Amino acid sequence: MSAILRKSSFFFITHLCTFSIPGLATIPMWENPGMISVMALWVPLWLSSSVLWSERQESYAFLRTLPVTDRQVVRTKFGLALGFIVLYWVILILLIRRSWGATPEYAGYMALASLTCAVSIVLVAFWYVFSWRFGTTALTVAVMAVLVIGLIVALATNLERMIKTHGIGILAPRWLAEGPWIYQVLLFAAALAAYYGLMRVAVRVKERSEAIL
Amino acid sequence: MTPVLEAKNLTKRYHDFTLKDVSVEIPAGSITAFFGPTGAGKTTLMKLLTRQIPATSGTVRVFGLAYDGREREIKSRIGYVPQEPVCYRDRSVEFNARFAASFYERWDGGAFYRMLDEFRVSREKAVKRLSRGQKTLFAIALAFSHEADLLVLDEPTAGLDAILRRAVLERLRKFVADGERTVIVSSHITDGLEDIAEYVNFLSEGRLVFQAEKDELLARWKRIHYRDGALPPDLVRQLADVRLQPFGSSGLTRDFSALRERLAPGIAAGDVKVENARLDDILIAMHQGE
Numbered sequence: 001m002s003a004i005l006r007k008s009s010f011f012f013i014t015h016l017c018t019f020s021i022p023g024l025a026t027i028p029m030w031e032n033p034g035m036i037s038v039m040a041l042w043v044p045l046w047l048s049s050s051v052l053w054s055e056r057q058e059s060y061a062f063l064r065t066l067p068v069t070d071r072q073v074v075r076t077k078f079g080l081a082l083g084f085i086v087l088y089w090v091i092l093i094l095l096i097r098r099s100w101g102a103t104p105e106y107a108g109y110m111a112l113a114s115l116t117c118a119v120s121i122v123l124v125a126f127w128y129v130f131s132w133r134f135g136t137t138a139l140t141v142a143v144m145a146v147l148v149i150g151l152i153v154a155l156a157t158n159l160e161r162m163i164k165t166h167g168i169g170i171l172a173p174r175w176l177a178e179g180p181w182i183y184q185v186l187l188f189a190a191a192l193a194a195y196y197g198l199m200r201v202a203v204r205v206k207e208r209s210e211a212i213l
Numbered sequence: 214m215t216p217v218l219e220a221k222n223l224t225k226r227y228h229d230f231t232l233k234d235v236s237v238e239i240p241a242g243s244i245t246a247f248f249g250p251t252g253a254g255k256t257t258l259m260k261l262l263t264r265q266i267p268a269t270s271g272t273v274r275v276f277g278l279a280y281d282g283r284e285r286e287i288k289s290r291i292g293y294v295p296q297e298p299v300c301y302r303d304r305s306v307e308f309n310a311r312f313a314a315s316f317y318e319r320w321d322g323g324a325f326y327r328m329l330d331e332f333r334v335s336r337e338k339a340v341k342r343l344s345r346g347q348k349t350l351f352a353i354a355l356a357f358s359h360e361a362d363l364l365v366l367d368e369p370t371a372g373l374d375a376i377l378r379r380a381v382l383e384r385l386r387k388f389v390a391d392g393e394r395t396v397i398v399s400s401h402i403t404d405g406l407e408d409i410a411e412y413v414n415f416l417s418e419g420r421l422v423f424q425a426e427k428d429e430l431l432a433r434w435k436r437i438h439y440r441d442g443a444l445p446p447d448l449v450r451q452l453a454d455v456r457l458q459p460f461g462s463s464g465l466t467r468d469f470s471a472l473r474e475r476l477a478p479g480i481a482a483g484d485v486k487v488e489n490a491r492l493d494d495i496l497i498a499m500h501q502g503e
């Protein structure tokens with residue numbers, strides 16, 4: 001499985017670097033912590049792009065000739081993506097702690113990071129199922145559409161507020177931050193449950209599908 | 214002989230093609246060939262036998278095991294050569310070999326690279342830069358390098374020149390020489406394969422038209438050369454693939470033993486000659502006679 005892991009992780013690593021390096025560099029330099037809200041909203045987009053490019057480079061027809069089952073392939077891919085989502089979350093939390101440690105804003109930004117990572121968990125699983133059911137051409141069209149829409153939404157909902165107040169532009173994280181901490185745990189638990197459910201669906205879809213061959 | 218592979222009522226439905234109800238038993242230690250015209254369903258069958266694609270219905274057992282729950286174990290003992298090369302096409306031959314090797318417990322890298330050198334396939338080149346024949350040879354080298362017990366090859370000689378084709382066929386013959394390892398091969402041409410195959414199957418329009426031992430088939434089917442008028446008209450009507458030739462005509466009989474007595478006078482008079490039919494001619498006659 002390590003060969004699949006190594007082969008598939010390339011775009012996840014490059015995207016993670018692209019995501020984190022500007023953040024780590026610009027926040028201290030520009031002293032603009034509001035940047036984090038944009039970074040957090042871009043997590044699902046970076047992960048969608050990682051899935052897209054790694055799937056476009058994959059050769060499932062080759063894997064089918066090798067002694068590896070679809071179940072193992074699916075688990076490896078899902079495990080890899082989940083690992084990277086955790087890394088995105090950790091990086092965001094580190095940046096947030098650095099900028100807002102022990103301030104009231106900390107909880108809000110942490111809730112934003114949790115929310116976007118939880119959404120990413122489900123979105124990534126959905127992309128895998130979509131890709132294995134309809135093929136990489138359909139995946140490319142769908143992900144590109146989501147990337148464009150997502151970028152517009154991320155900018156439109158945040159830019160003005162980020163520039164003026166360095167605050168969060170959307171309501172959900174504030175609502176999440178003001179609730180009990182268990183809400184965020186439940187959010188992740190629900191996302192992981194959905195992820196596990198979609199992984200089981202993905203195994204069945206992949207075993208029956210020829211769209212990827 | 215114990216079958217190394219058994220398929221029962223195998224069906225695969227696509228919107229524009231159906232492989233219908235194929236049942237085969239492949240004896241261990243043999244070379245079994247599947248012939249048929251382009252679009253007959255050979256590639257679909259090879260993919261079904263090796264679980265590259267799921268069947269609509271029917272079962273496949275390999276080494277006495279069903280794929281469900283034992284797929285990894287079964288596939289580790291199969292070497293598969295697809296019609297179109299499947300691998301990471303942008304990456305080098307060496308990368309693909311290392312990638313594949315990581316899945317096999319019994320990987321013989323030395324044998325793989327020796328075969329590449331013999332076939333003059335560059336290990337540094339990206340697979341997409343190889344010629345069609347080199348890609349096939351690369352796939353053959355991969356299939357031969359993990360000590361498989363069963364080789365399944367889909368059109369393995371397509372794109373190869375005569376020398377390489379002979380080299381590949383010779384390797385297949387050696388592969389089964391110990392009587393324990395088995396080869397299944399599909400092709401739309403019989404060129405060369407008729408010499409090494411022991412069992413012959415013919416697919417047409419998604420159906421398995423016949424299965425036979427090659428020697429038995431060649432004993433039954435004969436080409437009869439005759440001077441015009443030397444054979445009674447009812448006998449000539451029984452012949453297939455009748456051809457006009459400079460000194461008479463020739464045709465194929467599908468049951469030589471039934472005609473032997475009636476042909477004897479003509480053979481004695483020198484007006485009739487009997488020779489072994491070519492497998493190609495038999496397959497075409499069968500295809501046309503359906």
